[in-house]
Amino acid sequence: MDRxxxxxxxxxxxxxxxxxxxQIRDASAASVGAWDSIASVTLLMLVQEEFGVVADMERFExxxxxxxxxxxxxxxxxDG
Amino acid sequence: MLARVDQADGAHLKLAEALSLAAARHDGNPTVRRVWLACxxxxxxxxxxxxxxxxxxxxxxxxxxxxxxxxxxxxxxxxTADKPAECAVIVEWADLDPRLGFRHAGGWGxxxxxxxxxxxxxxxxxxxxxxxxxxxxxxxxxxxxxLPLPPIGHTALSQETAFELRLRAAAASFxxxxxxxxxxxxxxxxxxxxxxxxxxRLDAAMDLATGFPYTVPHTDxxxxxxxxxxxxxxxKKGLITDLDDTFWRGxxxxxxxxxxxxxxxxxxxxxxxYQQFLAALAERGVLIAVASKNDPALVAQALGRSDLLAPxxxxxxxxxxxxxxxxxxxxxxxxxxxxxxxxxxxxDSPMExxxxxxxxxxxxxxxxxxxxxxxxxxxxxxLRDLFGRQHLVEEDRLRAASLRGAEAFRQESGxxxxxxxxxxxxxxxxxxxxxxxxxxxxxxxxxxxxQFNLNGRRITEGEWRIHLAAEGSFLAVVSYEDKFxxxxxxxxxxxxxxxxxxxxxxxxxxxxxxxxxxxHHTLDRLLAHFAADRVELDYCPTERNGPLSDFLRSFTxxxxxxxxxxxxxxxxxxxxxxLPHAVRGIGxxxxxxxxxxxxxxxxx
Numbered sequence: 001m002d003r004x005x006x007x008x009x010x011x012x013x014x015x016x017x018x019x020x021x022x023q024i025r026d027a028s029a030a031s032v033g034a035w036d037s038i039a040s041v042t043l044l045m046l047v048q049e050e051f052g053v054v055a056d057m058e059r060f061e062x063x064x065x066x067x068x069x070x071x072x073x074x075x076x077x078x079d080g
Numbered sequence: 081m082l083a084r085v086d087q088a089d090g091a092h093l094k095l096a097e098a099l100s101l102a103a104a105r106h107d108g109n110p111t112v113r114r115v116w117l118a119c120x121x122x123x124x125x126x127x128x129x130x131x132x133x134x135x136x137x138x139x140x141x142x143x144x145x146x147x148x149x150x151x152x153x154x155x156x157x158x159x160t161a162d163k164p165a166e167c168a169v170i171v172e173w174a175d176l177d178p179r180l181g182f183r184h185a186g187g188w189g190x191x192x193x194x195x196x197x198x199x200x201x202x203x204x205x206x207x208x209x210x211x212x213x214x215x216x217x218x219x220x221x222x223x224x225x226x227l228p229l230p231p232i233g234h235t236a237l238s239q240e241t242a243f244e245l246r247l248r249a250a251a252a253s254f255x256x257x258x259x260x261x262x263x264x265x266x267x268x269x270x271x272x273x274x275x276x277x278x279x280x281r282l283d284a285a286m287d288l289a290t291g292f293p294y295t296v297p298h299t300d301x302x303x304x305x306x307x308x309x310x311x312x313x314x315x316k317k318g319l320i321t322d323l324d325d326t327f328w329r330g331x332x333x334x335x336x337x338x339x340x341x342x343x344x345x346x347x348x349x350x351x352x353x354y355q356q357f358l359a360a361l362a363e364r365g366v367l368i369a370v371a372s373k374n375d376p377a378l379v380a381q382a383l384g385r386s387d388l389l390a391p392x393x394x395x396x397x398x399x400x401x402x403x404x405x406x407x408x409x410x411x412x413x414x415x416x417x418x419x420x421x422x423x424x425x426x427x428d429s430p431m432e433x434x435x436x437x438x439x440x441x442x443x444x445x446x447x448x449x450x451x452x453x454x455x456x457x458x459x460x461x462x463l464r465d466l467f468g469r470q471h472l473v474e475e476d477r478l479r480a481a482s483l484r485g486a487e488a489f490r491q492e493s494g495x496x497x498x499x500x501x502x503x504x505x506x507x508x509x510x511x512x513x514x515x516x517x518x519x520x521x522x523x524x525x526x527x528x529x530x531q532f533n534l535n536g537r538r539i540t541e542g543e544w545r546i547h548l549a550a551e552g553s554f555l556a557v558v559s560y561e562d563k564f565x566x567x568x569x570x571x572x573x574x575x576x577x578x579x580x581x582x583x584x585x586x587x588x589x590x591x592x593x594x595x596x597x598x599x600h601h602t603l604d605r606l607l608a609h610f611a612a613d614r615v616e617l618d619y620c621p622t623e624r625n626g627p628l629s630d631f632l633r634s635f636t637x638x639x640x641x642x643x644x645x646x647x648x649x650x651x652x653x654x655x656x657x658x659l660p661h662a663v664r665g666i667g668x669x670x671x672x673x674x675x676x677x678x679x680x681x682x683x684x
Contacts, residue, residue, distance in 0.1 A: 014099040041124060041290050045095050049296070057289040 004051075004077070008070055011046040015039050028065035035064075043069065051077045092300040093132055095125060102131035112141045115310070116159040116167040116218070120152035120175040122291035129303035130168065137304075138311050149291055150178075153203075156210035159218070165542025167218045168306045171207060172293065173225045176200035176251070180230060182287055188232045193243045196232075200247060204254045208261075215263035217549060219541035221309035223267040223302060224255045227282050227293060262518045263541060265309040265470065267302075276301035311540065314528060315469045316444065317418050318367035319358065320409055322427035323374060323400075326448040327355060327390070328382075333374060337381045342389065350453035355389035357460050362394040365476020366467055367416055367483065369397050371408040371425075373432075376400040396483060405432045406439030413440075416483065417591040419530065419624070424466055426459075470541075471520035475568035482592050485564035489595075502597060502660035507562035509601045513555070513609065513667030517548045522557050522572045529588035531627045532571075532599065535620035535642065537586065547585075552576040554610075558602055560593055562661075567593055571602060575618070582612045587628070599631050600656050601663055607649050609665065615652075619645040 012024045016034055019027060029035040040063055044055040047069065053076040055063075063069050093101070117123055117130065123146045134142045145162060147155030152175045159167050174181025177199045179188065186192075214220055233241035259266045276298045287293035294302070324331045328340040329348035342352035362368050368390070372379060379400045383392040392398075397415045399408035405427070413420060421442035427433045428448040437445040444466060449455040517523075523544045530536070539547070547553060558571035571589035575582060584606075589599060606615060620642035621629060632638055635647045635655050 011096070014096050014103075017103055037290070038124060041286075041292070042095070042099070042128075045125065045296060046099075049095050054285075057285045060289055 004073060005070060007050055008047070008066070008073055011043060011050055012066060014046060015042050024066055026066070028067075030064075040064070047073060053077055092297045093129065093136075095128070095296055098125070098128050098132035098300070101135050102128045104135070112143045113166070114143045114145065114162075114164050116145045116162065116164045117170075118147060118152060118155040118159050118167060118214075119170040120150055120155070120172065121170075121287075121293055122149050124290065124292035125296070126292075126294065126299050126303060129299050130307060133300075133303045133307040134311070137307055140311075153206050153210050156207070156214055160210070160214045160216075163217045163546065165218060165540055165546055166221070166310045167214055167542075168221045168223075168310060169211060169214075170223045170302070170306075171225060171251075171254075172227055173229055173247075173251075175207075176203045176225075176247075180232070180247075182230065182284060182293075183291065188230065190234060193232070197243065197246060197250070200250055204250060208254065208257055211258055211264060212261050215261050217542070217545050218263070219310060219545075220261075220264045221267065221306045222255070222258050222264055223272075223306065224269065225251050226269075226272060226276075226298070226302065228278065263545070265312075267305050267309055272301060272305060275304070312468070312470065314422075316366070316424050316466045317422040317528070318369065318412075318416055319361060319424045319426065319463070319467075320369045320371050320412055321358065321425075322405075322429070322432065322448070323370060323372040323379065323382075325428040325450040326426060327351065327358075327370070329450070332378050332382050337378060337385070340382055347453075350449075350456040352389055353456055353460065354448070357463065358390040359394060361463070361467055362390065364467070364469070364472055365479045367418075367479065368395055369399065369412040369416070370395050371399045371405050371412060371436075373402055373405065374400050404435065404439075406436050409436050409440060409443070417531075422528075424463065469524075471524065473521045473524065473569075475521055475570075478566055478568040479592070481565060482567050486592060489564055499658050499660065502658075505562040505564070505596070505660070507560060507596060507661035508664055509598055509605075509661045510559040510664040510666065511602065511605045511609075512557045512559070513665070517545045519557070521569045522555060522574075525569070525572045525588050525590065526574075526586050529590060530622075530624040531591050532587075532589040532594070532631070533622065533625045533628055534584065534587040535618055536622035536625060537620070539586070547574070550576070552578060554582075556602070556606065556609075558589070558598060560596065560598055560661075562596075571598060573602060573606060577610050577612065580611075580613045581616050582606055582610050582614075583616045583618070585618050587617065591627075594627060597657060597660060601659055601661055603647070603652060604656070604659060605663055605665060607652065612649065614646055614648045617645045617647070619643060 009021060009024050012019065012027065016024065016027065016032060019032065027035065029040070040060070044063060047053065048055050051073055063072065117127060127144045127146065130144055131142050134140050145164065147158045152171065156169065172181070174183070177196045178184040179186040179192065179196055211220060211222065229244055229247065233244045235241050255266050258264050280295060281298040282293060283295045321327050328342045329346065329351045330340040332340050341348040342355055343349060358368050379398070383395065383398065397412055399411055401408060409425060413423065419442065420440040424444045424446060425433065425436050426446050426448050428450040430447060433445040433447055436443065446459060446462065449459065523539065523541060527538050548555060553576050554574065556573045557569050559569045560567045570593040573584055573587045575584040575586070577583070603615060617632065619632065619638065621640065629638055632645055635651055636645060638645060
């Protein structure tokens with residue numbers, strides 16, 4: 001697991017403190033009951049704070065899985 | 081599509097930190113306080129920040145209830161029905177008229193401005209009514225519009241239109257009306273502007289996408305001020321000031337009585353401003369004393385100058401000697417009979433301030449910036465904050481005078497037998513059972529009294545209102561005066577009555593009223609008023625309630641930990657000393673809110 005992924009996992013564990021690291025890797029709005037629109041917004045704000053990127057609200061609907069957000073962060077922040 | 085942004089200002093809590101705090105329950109305080117947040121927008125992480133700020137400032141966990149999006153009056157009604165002890169209310173422009181927000185498209189044309197003004201006026205009236213109803217049972221922290229108006233004016237940005245100015249005036253008038261409602265605390269827009277610059281508050285993208293309009297730093301600033309307003313820290317009670325190069329410019333021993341100055345012509349206006357501020361504090365009931373290393377005779381002459389802005393009669397005690405400042409401070413604390421933690425010490429000398437701080441670690445010691453006049457307003461702002469209080473009451477005016485009376489009382493009481501001395505005071509104890517929750521003095525006494533305090537438990541304004549509204553509750557407020565002058569309202573007893581017993585949850589009495597048997601009169605009157613055969617006291621020993629414990633111990637044995645202590649009417653009658661004062665009772669037991677039923681019992 002690289003540094004970007006470690007930092008993103010930290011963001012997820014703040015929003016979903018009951019999920020294990022393995023569960024976070026597979027997390028999505030469909031599989032995690034607590035992942036509602038408020039959780040999505042909070043995740044985006046945390047990503048903005050942690051990685052220093054402004055979340056593109058037009059792509060808000062895409063941010064519904066850990067893997068989707070990881071891809072977004074890597075695209076926005078290639079140096080981690 | 082993507083852009084880098086600066087990290088949040090270090091002075092603010094990051095969202096990750098706020099989430100961690102909000103998720104944690106403080107180990108030492110497992111209770112969770114129910115608080116409402118009423119606003120017209122989606123509250124999102126404002127809830128998180130309110131929880132986090134409550135934990136950092138009060139070490140208390142909050143359970144925050146919110147209503148539905150877009151309906152502030154409805155949310156106020158929901159909060160009112162839920163009767164929380166505390167409620168935070170935020171009113172943004174869009175709550176006065178949706179056309180003043182970004183999530184509606186009702187038009188911004190010049191033809192609509194009159195209608196927007198009218199609608200905002202009607203909504204303000206609705207909100208005032210709703211907030212007044214909420215404040216009947218809850219403490220309310222109210223924040224007025226914090227976001228910029230939309231670009232609705234026809235002028236360039238350097239100018240305001242009359243329409244915008246009228247809207248701002250309507251909002252200011254709304255907040256002023258709300259501030260006049262008992263129990264409502266209006267957030268300071270000036271303080272908010274210091275913490276959160278106006279141009280950095282709106283997150284338009286977030287507002288459009290989610291309905292939450294604030295940037296993260298602004299959210300944190302708002303949460304911090306709301307928590308401070310809902311749970312204000314206890315105000316300091318006394319200020320001890322140095323004289324030379326603090327109270328006035330110059331060293332009186334070197335430049336002489338006429339050489340010290342505090343005016344503009346002598347470039348000493350910052351000392352004059354400090355004196356002016358001390359005089360205002362004294363008028364509000366803050367105790368002001370002097371601790372100075374000086375020649376007492378010279379200081380007496382200097383303090384006798386008629387042009388002082390804080391005249392001599394406001395200063396008590398005046399401790400002038402060549403001994404250590406910390407020893408002078410100890411003597412002042414003893415004369416005031418208050419704790420070091422309730423006092424602020426101001427001196428221009430860092431060495432003196434450090435010496436006092438070492439001896440009194442709980443005291444707030446501040447430096448007077450004698451060579452930096454521009455920093456004096458900052459000092460005065462800090463003092464305003466430290467001495468900030470919700471209400472000013474008549475007793476504030478009496479406090480300093482009664483402390484001087486206490487000195488005469490001590491001198492006379494040492495020369496006569498107690499019964500004879502107390503009878504000679506010609507004292508009158510007034511016990512008022514008609515006081516309402518809206519009288520701030522009773523709650524203030526409960527929250528600032530330490531020595532004669534049944535259990536040391538503090539209570540918020542919201543909890544106070546809920547307590548007094550409960551079935552069977554009573555409130556007795558005790559006032560006293562004698563030949564040394566009035567002490568004002570100096571004691572409070574509250575609790576409930578049931579089955580021939582008076583259950584007392586709080587009993588406090590100001591230390592200014594000690595040694596006069598007012599507590600005996602109070603207990604006597606309480607038993608008679610409710611025709612009770614016993615008083616059940618919710619007692620808890622604290623580090624500082626020795627005087628209360630000594631009083632109870634004269635009637636019964638005391639437990640070492642929190643427990644109910646019972647004093648029966650028979651035991652009280654058997655063991656009480658003579659009751660030396662006339663007693664005036666107001667109100668009767670069957671109707672605790674009645675204003676009739678006044679009686680005056682004779683002096684024994």
